[in-house]
Amino acid sequence: DHFGRKRIFQYGILGFTLGSLLSALAQSSTQLIVFQGLQGIGAAMMIPGSLAIINVCFADNVRGKAIGLWAGLSGAMAAFGPLLGGWLVEEFGWSSVFWFNVPIGLLVYFAARSYVPESYNPDARHIDWLGTLFVGIGLSGLAFGLIQGPVWGWESGGIFVSFIVSAIAFISFILVERMSEEPLVPFQIFKNPLVLGANIATFLLYFALNGTIFFLTLNLQQIQGLSPFKTGLSLLPPVVIIALFSGPAGSLADRIGPRFQMITGPLAVAAGMGILAYSGPSPTYFANILPGLILFGAGMAFTIAPLTKSALAVKEKYSGVASGVNNAISRIAGLMAVAILGAVMFSFFTSKIEDRVQNLPIAKEQQEIILEQKDKLGGIQVPESFNSFAAKHTKTAIGESFATGFKWIMIINGILAFVAAIIAFFEIKDSPELRYRKKRGEINT
Numbered sequence: 001d002h003f004g005r006k007r008i009f010q011y012g013i014l015g016f017t018l019g020s021l022l023s024a025l026a027q028s029s030t031q032l033i034v035f036q037g038l039q040g041i042g043a044a045m046m047i048p049g050s051l052a053i054i055n056v057c058f059a060d061n062v063r064g065k066a067i068g069l070w071a072g073l074s075g076a077m078a079a080f081g082p083l084l085g086g087w088l089v090e091e092f093g094w095s096s097v098f099w100f101n102v103p104i105g106l107l108v109y110f111a112a113r114s115y116v117p118e119s120y121n122p123d124a125r126h127i128d129w130l131g132t133l134f135v136g137i138g139l140s141g142l143a144f145g146l147i148q149g150p151v152w153g154w155e156s157g158g159i160f161v162s163f164i165v166s167a168i169a170f171i172s173f174i175l176v177e178r179m180s181e182e183p184l185v186p187f188q189i190f191k192n193p194l195v196l197g198a199n200i201a202t203f204l205l206y207f208a209l210n211g212t213i214f215f216l217t218l219n220l221q222q223i224q225g226l227s228p229f230k231t232g233l234s235l236l237p238p239v240v241i242i243a244l245f246s247g248p249a250g251s252l253a254d255r256i257g258p259r260f261q262m263i264t265g266p267l268a269v270a271a272g273m274g275i276l277a278y279s280g281p282s283p284t285y286f287a288n289i290l291p292g293l294i295l296f297g298a299g300m301a302f303t304i305a306p307l308t309k310s311a312l313a314v315k316e317k318y319s320g321v322a323s324g325v326n327n328a329i330s331r332i333a334g335l336m337a338v339a340i341l342g343a344v345m346f347s348f349f350t351s352k353i354e355d356r357v358q359n360l361p362i363a364k365e366q367q368e369i370i371l372e373q374k375d376k377l378g379g380i381q382v383p384e385s386f387n388s389f390a391a392k393h394t395k396t397a398i399g400e401s402f403a404t405g406f407k408w409i410m411i412i413n414g415i416l417a418f419v420a421a422i423i424a425f426f427e428i429k430d431s432p433e434l435r436y437r438k439k440r441g442e443i444n445t
Contacts, residue, residue, distance in 0.1 A: 001318065001320035006053065012047075076239070119319075198258075207334070244301075246301050247305075257306075257430035259430050352400065
């Protein structure tokens with residue numbers, strides 16, 4: 001918003017492309033991590049920037065369609081990228097994944113330079129460096145604590161300090177933003193119920209989305225025994241549905257408003273997770289998993305465009321900050337989902353596996369071997385020294401224990417999606433013009 005949305009978008013492309021080039025040339029894991037950090041900075045400039053550009057370049061009556069196409073293409077690339085990356089790694093080595101990004105990045109840079117118009121906030125005068133510092137510390141402390149918590153232990157002093165520092169930084173950020181003449185995040189944007197409701201719904205839905213994909217992946221690989229490639233294929237249906245139908249869903253939102261889709265979409269997501277919750281330890285893919293994935297994908301496809309459009313329902317000069325806030329919320333939701341639901345899974349799994357293993361007709365030493373691996377969840381390795389009888393019953397116990405934790409995670413995610421629908425019911429309202437046209441029968445939902 002301050003320096004120009006096109007300019008920052010282009011810098012982001014160059015940063016991402018340069019990070020890819022340097023990653024391809026990396027000679028050590030340390031170098032690779034540093035260069036991946038540069039890629040991440042570039043991506044952080046690109047992704048919110050792309051949505052901010054869409055928000056200011058398209059009229060309100062077609063903006064939903066444009067956002068839907070953006071979401072659909074993003075979903076298609078999310079599905080295509082890992083498959084292409086896997087092939088490149090197998091055929092040409094790991095560095096080929098990064099080399100592949102370089103010509104694409106340059107092509108996109110020159111396309112943006114030629115076709116994207118510049119826009120910025122004409123009222124911007126100063127950068128809120130203090131607010132930036134505090135929110136950076138707050139997010140870093142939160143991310144560090146959530147990532148390292150399972151490694152160090154949640155009771156660790158380092159994790160406690162990390163969360164305390166994060167909390168203090170966030171409180172300081174709020175105080176600074178309230179006093180700043182040009183805050184990094186102008187809180188007045190949340191006075192619009194559309195923006196507030198959409199961001200709350202974003203957190204809930206993306207928490208559920210990331211939690212579902214993460215633990216369903218573990219289920220398919222660790223319990224059902226699918227290879228990574230087959231797991232990827234198994235998870236394609238919702239991605240394909242999102243890719244194909246986000247554009248039409250956006251067009252529908254332009255015509256009838258966001259309310260209807262933001263209520264019914266999360267309800268479909270909740271129903272899909274309900275099906276997955278009761279898939280059991282030995283599900284059949286087409287009978288127990290695919291129906292849930294289809295409902296889940298359809299609900300997200302129906303919701304993403306109106307959700308994002310509502311989150312960007314701000315004055316044009318705040319388009320960049322609104323996009324950045326919504327993007328940050330979705331990323332934080334994903335991070336918290338894996339950490340919090342991981343703790344939930346571990347709790348249910350540990351309780352169940354301890355009970356089941358202690359009642360198995362196997363030797364005490366064999367029980368201890370299994371329980372020592374309980375932090376691996378469904379990835380527990382049954383030693384070859386176990387006879388077929390002991391191995392069979394042990395694997396059954398592991399699968400049933402994982403299924404118990406998986407069930408409760410899906411129930412939690414379904415409840416969150418249902419709450420998102422309730423939030424939408426109370427917060428997401430059609431514009432007065434749309435309500436008037438619906439009342440006259442000009443628009444039939």
